[in-house]
Amino acid sequence: MHVLFADRFKTRGDSLKYLRGLSLSLFNLNPKEFPKELFGREKELDELVRLVKARRWIAILGPRMVGKTSLIKAANVKLEKTGVKAIYVNLWGAKGTHGLLNALAQGLNKENSVLQKIKDMANRTEGVSFGPGGISISLSKRPMTTMWDLLGAIGKQAGDCVIELDEVQELSAISGHLLRLLANIFNTHPNVVFILTGSMFGLMKTLLEPRSTSPMYGRSPAKFYLEPFTKEKSSEFLKKGVQECHEATTEEQIEEAVEKLDGIPGWLTLYGNNVAVRKLPHKKAIQETISEGMKITKDELEHFLQGRDRTTYLAALKIAATSARWKEIKAAIETRRNSVPNDATVQNALENLKAAMLTNEEEGVYTVKDPMLRKLLLTSQIT
Ligand SMILES: Nc1ncnc2c1ncn2[C@@H]1O[C@H](COP(=O)(O)OP(=O)(O)OP(=O)(O)O)[C@@H](O)[C@H]1O
Numbered sequence: 491m492h493v494l495f496a497d498r499f500k501t502r503g504d505s506l507k508y509l510r511g512l513s514l515s516l517f518n519l520n521p522k523e524f525p526k527e528l529f530g531r532e533k534e535l536d537e538l539v540r541l542v543k544a545r546r547w548i549a550i551l552g553p554r555m556v557g558k559t560s561l562i563k564a565a566n567v568k569l570e571k572t573g574v575k576a577i578y579v580n581l582w583g584a585k586g587t588h589g590l591l592n593a594l595a596q597g598l599n600k601e602n603s604v605l606q607k608i609k610d611m612a613n614r615t616e617g618v619s620f621g622p623g624g625i626s627i628s629l630s631k632r633p634m635t636t637m638w639d640l641l642g643a644i645g646k647q648a649g650d651c652v653i654e655l656d657e658v659q660e661l662s663a664i665s666g667h668l669l670r671l672l673a674n675i676f677n678t679h680p681n682v683v684f685i686l687t688g689s690m691f692g693l694m695k696t697l698l699e700p701r702s703t704s705p706m707y708g709r710s711p712a713k714f715y716l717e718p719f720t721k722e723k724s725s726e727f728l729k730k731g732v733q734e735c736h737e738a739t740t741e742e743q744i745e746e747a748v749e750k751l752d753g754i755p756g757w758l759t760l761y762g763n764n765v766a767v768r769k770l771p772h773k774k775a776i777q778e779t780i781s782e783g784m785k786i787t788k789d790e791l792e793h794f795l796q797g798r799d800r801t802t803y804l805a806a807l808k809i810a811a812t813s814a815r816w817k818e819i820k821a822a823i824e825t826r827r828n829s830v831p832n833d834a835t836v837q838n839a840l841e842n843l844k845a846a847m848l849t850n851e852e853e854g855v856y857t858v859k860d861p862m863l864r865k866l867l868l869t870s871q872i873t
């Protein structure tokens with residue numbers, strides 16, 4: 491047994507993770523980490539691996555909870571088998587250049603093979619030190635230079651590798667710096683590929699549709715859309731998960747869950763976990779999934795609203811939840827603010843909402859596609 495695991499996994503931690511993943515099956519609430527755990531994404535997984543091997547930069551786009559992080563993590567296992575090293579960087583909560591640096595250090599510390607290769611170069615970098623836990627970042631006076639040196643060390647010493655910036659919208663405040671840094675890496679280290687992803691779209695837009703003055707002009711990443719499951723796939727997913735847990739459900743229950751959860755794997759997983767792990771009755775499991783989904787959505791929305799004009803944005807979102815045209819949105823903002831907003835304010839708010847993928851616009855009609863967000867906006871739980 492030991493020999494077998496030693497063969498397959500680099501560390502004991504990896505093998506334990508694998509066993510835990512298996513025992514919790516499809517309804518494990520963490521992002522999946524192994525291709526085997528990922529349901530119904532074989533084509534996407536192969537495509538992602540193919541693009542990275544072809545050294546294309548990629549932006550993974552898709553609604554919240556659709557499985558972006560799981561897809562990247564599962565792809566890493568496949569990539570590593572082909573000799574591409576993967577550094578996963580979780581940017582959630584990372585503010586500014588120091589946040590970015592610390593997140594990169596954390597990602598590197600999980601990728602021991604890269605860490606060993608860049609050790610000497612990184613040791614000579616200002617603001618970086620090595621300890622028993624790996625790299626740590628001290629308050630560097632010039633964090634972007636430190637960042638550049640670290641990435642340079644990876645580019646020179648680590649061979650083919652992919653750096654994954656998850657929740658990249660967190661860096662929108664330093665997007666100018668980031669775009670220059672990325673453009674430099676693109677030009678200097680062709681062996682380093684970036685995958686960018688996040689629930690919101692703010693920074694991605696400048697990457698995906700760079701103006702001719704942008705450092706990323708002509709270097710845009712390939713867009714990779716991750717779609718929700720179809721009705722059939724959602725139903726298969728639930729049936730498979732329920733079977734794995736030896737639970738019993740009826741066709742009608744599966745159908746209702748599929749209907750209410752809109753094919754988003756994260757919400758289907760949460761429902762399945764409520765039924766099969768927490769053993770809640772079906773109706774209660776749906777109710778709890780929706781209220782938990784609304785809670786998570788509320789936290790994310792609050793995060794988005796920080797530093798923005800809450801009244802204007804919420805007025806626009808709430809009316810868009812029932813679908814509205816520009817004029818109706820302007821009127822709704824006026825009612826809530828008790829004063830007439832100027833057109834530029836309305837336009838700006840709508841552009842930001844679209845960029846953050848919170849609203850969609852088709853032929854002048856604004857809507858909210860995300861089912862949880864729509865439900866939340868139609869209640870008085872957010873004001
Ligand atoms: N294809 C899949 N097979 C099995 N489980 C999945 C799949 N896709 C997503 N999940 C599950 O759904 C949940 C959300 O997945 P994940 O965190 O990867 O999504 P995300 O798009 O990164 O979400 P967020 O928008 O919050 O960052 C997790 O519990 C994960 O295990």
Ligand SMILES: [Mg+2]
Nearest residue numbers: 558559560656
């Ligand atoms: Mg994610």
